[in-house]
Amino acid sequence: MKKVLLMFFSLGVFSTVFSQSQRTMLFEEFTGEDCGPCAAANPGVNALLSDNDGTVIGLKYQSIVSSSSRNVLYTQTKAESNARGSYYSNTSLPYGILDGNVKKSHAANFVQTDFDNRFSAPSSFNLSVNHDFSVNADSVYITVNIEASQAFSAGGASSLKLRVAMVEREITLTPPAVNGESEFVDVMRKMYPGPSGTTLAQNWTNGQSQTVTFGVLIPSYIFDKNEIAIVAFIQDDITKEVQQAAQSAKKSVRLDAMADDYESSFLVCDPTGFEPIVKIKNNGSDALTYCDLDIYVDGTLASTKSWSGNLASNAEATVTLPAISKTLGVHIIKVVAKNPNLENDQNNFNDTITSAFAFPDDAVAIPLSEDFENNIPSSFIVEPNKSGSSWKIANYSANGVGSKSILMRFYAIPESDDNYIYLPTLDLSSASFVRMTFDKAYARYNSSYNDGLEIQGSKDCGKTWISLWKKEGTALATAPNTTSEFKPSNANQWKSDTASLDYFAGDTKVFIRLKGISEYGNNLYVDNLNVESTNTTNGGPQHPTGIAQMLSSNNIHLFPNPANSTITISFGETIESAIVKIFDARGVEMQNTLAENNSELKINTANFSAGLYFVQVVSKNNIAKTSFVVQH
Structure with missing residues (x-):
């Protein structure tokens, strides 16, 4: 299908009482997926924009630091982003611009006073924008209404422009961007008819109005159609000042069956298998009465579940899927929602959820000893995380003995990620007291980054977990802070530690896991894990037998x-x-x-x-x- 781009103008002149309009501000930011300072600045910038929602509109252009980096969003919109960067002669990131020329600075330098001062300056225009989806949601129809609330003259004959941008209000990248960011807001996705905008009249009289409309195909790279909004702004190219801005509200497509959540536990201890449980959501505007759920296990279609019911818009339902038989080890499960109301799904971004489950092996008696010299044994279970960078083998070993350990690269893992490695299931029935000893090496990136390590235990197959040992930041560190990637260089950078497992002494099936707690800092290494029975208590809560x-x-x-x-x-x-x-x-x-x-x-x-x-x-x-x- 050829790209559709239709533009219509209507011009009307009528008389109204002289007035001025309340200003809605535009905050443009040049940011980037491979920009470390952007990752540091954006949480504060986004919070400031959120605090001023309704009076300030965000419009973020994804740019790059290095063309060799993975830059998904920039690659999709580089023509418009580069053009806007050239328009402002901007070469730095992160860089913020308030209403075109009111303030230009490092994005973190903007404060509430900047917005308050600009908000008090009235505008000469009323501006509104709306968008609607086509019946099959492959296009949007945009309507922009402009009205002068007082006489206005632009700086030049063709300098006054209407610029229109499609944005996604929220985007979640999985895996995260190179700089660790995973949440992006107000991202520019396309400009119509292009970054140069539509030329408006130079001179406006009070009450003069104009309507501009577009019919455009939705770009194929849009993540979530329900996050689409349209930003429109009037800008004088001579002064660069933005005279007025507006944004349309998000809308839902008609048919959108969403695979919303995987609700089954990671560990599965039933020897006969289990029936996974998922949650589906009607993310469309029409009532959802039917959809199919395809279930893939380790990349192979295992079964299809047909669901029927009646879900209003935004309502949810819990669905039990066909049983999966026991196979030892970790498995990836993917559930795909399709065929809402026996039609094509109009928003494929949210059709799929991916998770994991694991069938652990039978319990083994202690002592247990593991130095990881032959990689991570199959009896250990590494739970997949969202970033794809969980526990792995490293070519460093404690105390100069051997050559390997396990590694957690916190700098590659967002703070929200869970990072678990499970020991083999333990049989502690013959023990009165139990301890786990291990060696660790860790350096903080700097004093602001406090990664952590926690040891947790369960005796009900992971339904509940008890914290047995935990250290973070300086308490965990074994070497000085370093802004370089930490690699232990001598035996002094390794320390031994002990966790009491006395609470589980006497139990026949115990699950122990290590949890890496990321603050996006530096590397942690663990080596020489040993679980053994002792003659006396190791401290902490004791076993609750009887x-x-x-x-x-x-x-x-x-x-x-x-x-x-x-x-x-x-x-x-x-x-x-x-x-x-x-x-x-x-x-x-x-x-x-x-x-x-x-x-x-x-x-x-x-x-x-x-x-x-x-x-x-x-x-x-x-x-x-x-x-x-x-x-x-």
């Missing part, structure tokens, strides 16, 4: 649970003497209280952080253990 029976015999109750400022521990009867210990989820003892001749004990939790806590009641005859949650 808790139910001990609580029953002692009638111990906690209330309220969850707690806010206070929790009461009721012993059910007056006890002669007992020590009550409170541990946080890391195993750190928070409180140690002697209870004598009491039937209950009140604990002040006002200064406790929200989370899970463990209680040990140690009396002459036994030890009772339980837990509670603090919520503020």
Whole structure:
């Protein structure tokens, strides 16, 4: 199909009472996917734009630092972005421009006062813009209405221009851009009829009006049609000043079945397999009464589920998919929604969700020892993450022994990503006390970046996890800060550490995982993982074997649970003497209280952080253990 570009003009002149118009401002920014300073500046810029939504319109041109970098958005729109950069003679990133000539500066230098001052200056024009989708949503029809609210003369005979841009209000890149950004807002996607705009009359009288319309094909590279908006602005090419700006509201296409969320757990312990659960959403304007769901496992179509019902616009439904049989290891599942109401889906961006599940192997007895010299064993499970850069083998080893370890490249992983590696399932039934020892090497990028490592455990196949050990920032660091990629160069940059697994001693099926906590900082290396039984406690919460029976015999109750400022521990009867210990989820003892001749004990939790806590009641005859949650 040939590209459709239709433009119509209508000009009307009529008399109105002299007035001025409230200004809507335009903030243009040159930014880039491979621009590190852009990633640092944009969160603040975006927050400022959000605070001024309705009075300031954002329009972001994706530019580049290096042509050799991966620049998805720039490649799609480089003609318009380059033209606008030349228009302003701009060669730096990130660079902001308020209303064409009011202020030009590094994007992070704009503050609320800049907008307040400009907002107080009235405009000579009223401007509005609207867009509608075609029936099959392959095109949009744009209508721009201009009206002079007072007499106006431009700087030259053909210098006054109407510029119209299609934007996507939000774009999420997966994997993230080279600079780590994954969330992009107000991204310019196309300009009509081009970056030079449409020439308007030089002189306007009060009440003079003009309507400009376009019918255009939606570019094939648009991610989400429901995020489309149209930005229109009037600009004098001699002074570069933007006289007025407007933006259309987002609209939904008619038919859009969205695969919204994968709701099943990553670990699957049922030996017969499982039935995945997904959530679908009607992202279109018409009611959704039917759609098909194609289920792919490891790239192969496994089955198709036909759903029927009645979902209003923006409503959701939970769907149970056909069963998947057990096959050991990690598997990728992809679910594709299609054929809404037995028609073509008009917004393919959100049709697909991809996730992962894993069938762990049978539990192994301890001791367990792994130095990663033969890569990551198949009994270890690396959970795929959104960035595609989770735990992997590195050619560095602790203490000069061997040549390999596992690595977490935090600088390549956004802060929102989950980064897990699971140890083999452990059988701790013969152990009274258990510890895990390991070596680590980590350097921060600088004092602002505090990556972390956490060790978590579960005995219900990952439905709930307990934090057993956690360190971040300086507590985790074993080497000085460095803005270069950290590579441990000597044995002094490795440190040994120990995590107590006593809580799970005696259990037959225990799941332990390492969680990398990214703040987009530097490299972390882990080596020489060992899980072993010990003769004495390793600290932290102890194994709760027989808790139910001990609580029953002692009638111990906690209330309220969850707690806010206070929790009461009721012993059910007056006890002669007992020590009550409170541990946080890391195993750190928070409180140690002697209870004598009491039937209950009140604990002040006002200064406790929200989370899970463990209680040990140690009396002459036994030890009772339980837990509670603090919520503020």
